[in-house]
Structure formats: structure tokens, C-alpha cells
Amino acid sequence: MDVALLTDSASCLPPGQQAGAPLRVLPLHVMVEGRRGDSREVTQAEVVDVLRAGRERISTSRVSPGEFVAGYRELVAETGCRRIVSVHLSGRLSGTVEAAGLAAQEVADEVEVRVVDSRTVGLPLGWAALDAAALARAGATVEEVERLVRERAGGARAWFYVDSLEHLRRGGRLGRAQAVLGSALAIKPLLGVDDGEVVLAERVRTRGRALARLADLAVEAAEQVRAAGGGPRVGVHELGAEEAAAELAAGLGERVGVEVQVAPLDPGIGVHTGPGTLGVVVAAGG
Numbered sequence: 001m002d003v004a005l006l007t008d009s010a011s012c013l014p015p016g017q018q019a020g021a022p023l024r025v026l027p028l029h030v031m032v033e034g035r036r037g038d039s040r041e042v043t044q045a046e047v048v049d050v051l052r053a054g055r056e057r058i059s060t061s062r063v064s065p066g067e068f069v070a071g072y073r074e075l076v077a078e079t080g081c082r083r084i085v086s087v088h089l090s091g092r093l094s095g096t097v098e099a100a101g102l103a104a105q106e107v108a109d110e111v112e113v114r115v116v117d118s119r120t121v122g123l124p125l126g127w128a129a130l131d132a133a134a135l136a137r138a139g140a141t142v143e144e145v146e147r148l149v150r151e152r153a154g155g156a157r158a159w160f161y162v163d164s165l166e167h168l169r170r171g172g173r174l175g176r177a178q179a180v181l182g183s184a185l186a187i188k189p190l191l192g193v194d195d196g197e198v199v200l201a202e203r204v205r206t207r208g209r210a211l212a213r214l215a216d217l218a219v220e221a222a223e224q225v226r227a228a229g230g231g232p233r234v235g236v237h238e239l240g241a242e243e244a245a246a247e248l249a250a251g252l253g254e255r256v257g258v259e260v261q262v263a264p265l266d267p268g269i270g271v272h273t274g275p276g277t278l279g280v281v282v283a284a285g286g
Helices: 044-055 064-079 094-104 123-137 142-154 168-171 177-187 208-229 243-256 267-273
Strands: 003-009 023-026 029-032 033-040 058-061 085-090 113-117 155-162 189-196 195-202 233-241 260-263 277-284
Touching: 003 058, 003 142, 003 189, 023 064, 029 044, 029 260, 029 267, 033 189, 044 058, 044 233, 058 267, 064 085, 064 094, 085 094, 085 142, 085 267, 094 113, 094 123, 113 142, 123 142, 123 233, 123 260, 123 277, 155 208, 168 260, 189 208, 195 208, 208 233, 208 277, 233 243, 243 260, 243 277
Parallel strands: 003 023, 003 085, 085 113, 233 260
Antiparallel strands: 029 033, 029 058, 155 189, 155 277, 189 195, 233 277
16 A cells, blocks of 8 residues: 555544544543543543543643654554655644654655645544545555545534633633633634634624524535535534533434534543533535
8 A cells, every 4th residue: 555644633533433444543642730641541531520620730732753753654564555644633723733744754764754734623634534544545646645635624614612711721722712802701602713723703692502503504514515516524523511412413414414423522622622612513525
């Protein structure tokens, strides 16, 4: 196999979804009171409990260049590939893609690595990696694989509701949405990801209206995908909001006419959004 894929756990792919694909997922890291574990060792439930209690310090760190070097070499050993497309969560939200670039330089004499900043996060990143891995397995060139990754990730839309902006503010992830802090007590902001950055999408007055609008935005985006001749993929993300996520997904499934994938946020992302987060993502399918 000539081309393989590598991504990170911000893709929120369920365990086993990439089984059989030339795709490797490296975990982000979460630190709780100085204890460092990857996002497979620090569970979503633990993150929710710690954030709700508010007693322990919790933070995240990127995948290190050394871990990327090891990941690239292991992928070569597993697949026999000569080229790797390494696609990661937005560089405006994490230093992970920068670390991937440093590692790519270190292994340049061993394997060609093309690093892609997806400018997104969550399932749109995961779906792009899966689609590209399928294309690679079918024998596509590295140029074709990289192009598909960029097209899939670049056309995705994402919005989310958070109970509190404090976690995003503390982690420095608010981006252009920073301006909403001054009036945050009076509104329930709907946030979006625009060109890799967290932005204020809309302001509403209640949680109920926020979630209703979240669903409307997803339906509108799915209709736009269909109007462009594609088949929409729709996903729902949650952190400590399983019942609300299931209800949101069921409603979207009926309105859009597709099976909606529900995916818990990776702990490395959930630390920055906080308990009660609900998100919707829409992308073109294969």
C-alpha cells in the first residue's frame, strides 16, 4: 500500500470504526492534578466529574513530536506505506498540527509525510480521515488522498452549545467569540467553528431555544449539501449530556432523513467545552 493516514483523537471516531483501514489515531493528552494520561486513559466520565466538582486542576496537551515520529514509523511497519497524509484538528485550537510538522521533518528520509491542518474538529475530521483512508486502500495517489481530505474537512460545518463559556475562556479557545463574554450572563451563545476558529454564531435567551436553533442550523446545512449534489452526513457531539444528545439526534434523523451518528467528545476536547456541551456537525458524504 502506497499511502496511509494518521489523525488524532479529536476526530472522535468510536473504537473500531477505522478497523481494516490504513488509518492510525494518536490520542491527545489530559492532565488531572499533575497526572498525565492520554484520552484513552482519562475517560469522558472522569473529565465531567472533575469539571463539575471544580476542585482539581485539569488541562490538555498536544501530541508530542516524538509521539508523532513513533506513530509514523509504526504506520509504515504496519502498512508498508511509502507516504502518509497526517490530518489533524485545527491549528487555531491546538499545537498538534505543528508537532506533526516537526515530526514529518525528522522522518523525511524514511517516509514522505504530508501534514494537513483540517481547520475543524470532531467527526468532520474523523469522516475526512476515513474517506481518505478508503481512497488510499483503493490505490489512489497521495495527491488524490490529500485533496479529498482537504475537500471533506473544508466543506464541513460545526456548531455547539456550552452551558458555560468559562472552560473555553480559561483554555484560550474562544477566538473571535471572546467578545461575547461581556454579555454572557444575559444570553446563551451558540458557537461555531469558522476556518478553524471558535466564533459566535448566534445569541439566544434560553437553553431550549439554543438547542432548537442548533437543530435548525444542522438541517439547513444538510439541505445545502443536498442542493450541491452531495449526500449529507450529520453527527451530534456531547459531553455529559447523553440523553439530550440522543433526543437531538433522533429529531435530526427524522428531519434530514439520514442516520445521525452520536459521538462523545474526546476528553482532550471536552476539557475546553465543559459538561453539558452539545454540538452538531454536517459534512458531505462519499
